[in-house]
Amino acid sequence: MPNRIAIVGNAPTEEDRSSLIDGADYVVRFNNAFGYGDVTGTRIDELYLINCGGQPLEWLRSEAFWSRDYLARTSYITLPLAAPNRQPSLAIMDNGIGQSVNCLNFEWDMRAALRPLGKIVRTLASETFSAATNALCAQGANGAQINPSTGYLAAFACLERCARDTSVDLYGFTFAGWGGHSWDAEKAWVLDQQTKGRLNWHPT
Structure with a gap:
């Protein structure tokens, strides 16, 4: 097990944190990996890629995305939302059936796109996702409207394991x-975990 883990968010920053991040035993990044190769360093061990909504659709339609350096360097890729079945969703969009992109899960489309890279691809367990959602409810989020951010899910899963x-x-x-994210509840959860000594938040 690693002694020090760095989870790197996508908020813009000019402060160079590269030595602190690259000095960790395990580095988690997500989505477009802001600052990679610059102020947030180059180490990456795990990459979270959101697989629902418009962002994965944009990636799937972009050849350039799949050749990004951090995709080549990471060992693990985590898709946070497990699909209810193995049906690809890209065909639904391309066939013009009219379903909102926000309702579509692109897990199996992304697995197919990632297969040539030879990475270990996994999804979060449904129990972990439910526990993460319940934790936000405990911090005051509206249970009927919770859409946890990728970064929050990465942090929650990390502490869980x-x-x-x-x-x-x-x-x-x-x-x-x-x-659409419950930012106040996510921040409250992070501060609570910091008070308990489970993590250290370094404000940008």
Whole structure:
């Protein structure tokens, strides 16, 4: 088990944290990996890629995305939302059936796109996703409207599986962005875990 884990968010920052991040035993990044190769370093061991909604659709239709350096370097790729079945969703969009992209899960499309890279691809267990959602409810989020952010899910899953004495550092988290996430509840959860000694949040 790693002694120190760095989870790197996508909030823009000019401060160079590369030596701190690259010095960790295990580095988790997600989605477009802001600052990779620059102010947030180059180490990557696990990459979370959101697999629902418009962002994965954009990636699937972009040849350039799949040749990015951090995709080549990571050992593990985690898709946070397990699909209810193995049906690819890209065909649904291309056939013009009219289903909203926000309702589609692209897990199996992304697995197919990632297969040539030879990576270990996994999804979060449904129990982990449910526990993460319940934790946000406990922090005041509306249970009927919770859409956990990729970064929050990465942090929650990390604490769930690592030893209690593991040092977990969060960089590049501002708890702002897309209006569908419960940012106040996610920030409250992080501060609560910091108070308990489970992680260290380094504000941007």
